[in-house]
Amino acid sequence: MQPWLTELQHLLAHGDAVVLVTVARVEGSTPREAGAKMIVTRESARYTIGGGHLEWRAIEIAREVLRDGMRVPHLRRLERLSLGPSLGQCCGGAVVLAFERLDVRDLDWVAALAKRMHARTATQRSVSFGPAHEPVRLADADAGAQAPECLLWDGAGFDEANALLTETIVSREFPVVLFGAGHVGAALARVLATLPCLVRWVDERDAQFPPPFVTEGLSNVTIDANDAPDEAIDEAAPGTAFVVMTHNHARDLVLAERILRRDDFVFFGMIGSRTKRRQFEHRLAAHGIDPARIARMVCPIGIEGIVDKTPEVIALSAAAQLLQAVESARAAPTAVPDSSFSMLQPLTDHDTDTR
Structure with missing residues (x-):
């Protein structure tokens, strides 16, 4: 089981609203790989996307999404951060972070994903960042998928309105x-x-x-x-x-x-x-x-x-x-x-x- 998934299911089942932060894309040298996750609540941040100023800024944005999402159900946001110029980190690369506000209404797909991971079923999770706020979709991963993969499809250039995050989640235990x-x-x-x-x-x-x-x-x-x-x-x-x-x-x-x-x-x-x-x-x-x-x-x-x-x-x-x-x-x-x-x-x- 993915530790972040167990934690996420526990928080949602207890009625908490959270923001799931995913490293959606990496460019150059970065502290964590695409697919790395962090969970942010009003009081805490759990797991890590790399630490340092990057993580501090990610937590700050996540709390904004958490607050703004009280008026907009299933609020999602993409943010590109350059590690060197804007954050003063020595990695020198850049990351695109995906922010998803989740609450008890998301518990069904989270529980379904947890069940699939318990059965060691490789799963593709798809998240749209368009204005329609489509629900998260789960499907079987491609046959033979053994390694995690995370891809951000955003058309020509960085276009949040048409962006689609697809990640293959596999049991790595x-x-x-x-x-x-x-x-x-x-x-x-x-x-x-x-x-x-x-x-x-x-x-x-x-x-x-x-x-x-x-x-x-x-x-x-x-x-x-x-x-x-x-x-x-x-x-x-x-x-x-x-x-x-x-x-x-x-x-x-x-x-x-x-x-x-x-x-x-x-x-x-x-x-x-x-x-x-x-x-x-x-x-x-x-x-x-x-x-x-x-x-x-x-x-x-x-x-x-x-x-x-x-x-x-x-x-x-x-x-x-x-x-x-x-x-x-x-x-x-x-x-x-x-x-x-x-x-x-x-x-x-x-x-x-x-x-």
């Missing part, structure tokens, strides 16, 4: 299966809770998981206390990222073999030392796993150059490496998995007593 609820596993779960992913957090030890009042804020994390944790591997979708951080080396080996036999994962990282990796390489090869697949196992986990072994630092390093793998896969979705991750091993072993 990637699946993660995290094994291990020890210190590092818990730290990584907290980091992943802030990222656009859906996490299945697995451990055989139910008592090892944090209490409910701690995990309430981990809205994208599902806890799975399972005596057969390897079931989570079989049930995972293609393109899942697997992270193994259990307390049991024998269990780690079983999980590693099962993951590597799939070979359709986007990332497989495991906590441990270089010695552990060498031992696992020999044992996995003896079990018939192709060396090219074994090379895709990232162990020790974490990006190069970070030597601190505290759980929180390991978790951040592992999350960064996982994001690198996801971004790489999205940039080349048809690429055949190779052993490129074997060259990204960190220089520092991770002690097993931190798990």
Whole structure:
């Protein structure tokens, strides 16, 4: 689910009027991409379109739209802002921002879009900025659409009267299966809770998981206390990222073999030392796993150059490496998995007593 969409649905359901700000077009160097969004209410601004003077000016315009929209239902406005000359930002480019005043009357399409995102259905949202104030339209995106896209059609030049904003909105959450609820596993779960992913957090030890009042804020994390944790591997979708951080080396080996036999994962990282990796390489090869697949196992986990072994630092390093793998896969979705991750091993072993 898009976080801004969840927030928008909540605000409208409670009767609040808001302005949805969208970066409709970018020209040159800009702090955020087309499609980035911010929600502005009378009291606050949530999410970001880039910060700085650009965002300050956007909030100011949004509050004008919020006020003027009390007399004009579904008020919409486009504004082109040059970052260098008018706002003093060093990016030097320009953005066209789209402002849409929304209230409870817009809840139907917002709820429909939220339902489509929950079902992971790529959707095209169309918004007219002409004088007729046509309703927002939702439709299926083009077949095969996997990446978000935002286009502003405004005829010859910047013509708000004929402008049409069309954006493809896709679910960008990637699946993660995290094994291990020890210190590092818990730290990584907290980091992943802030990222656009859906996490299945697995451990055989139910008592090892944090209490409910701690995990309430981990809205994208599902806890799975399972005596057969390897079931989570079989049930995972293609393109899942697997992270193994259990307390049991024998269990780690079983999980590693099962993951590597799939070979359709986007990332497989495991906590441990270089010695552990060498031992696992020999044992996995003896079990018939192709060396090219074994090379895709990232162990020790974490990006190069970070030597601190505290759980929180390991978790951040592992999350960064996982994001690198996801971004790489999205940039080349048809690429055949190779052993490129074997060259990204960190220089520092991770002690097993931190798990």
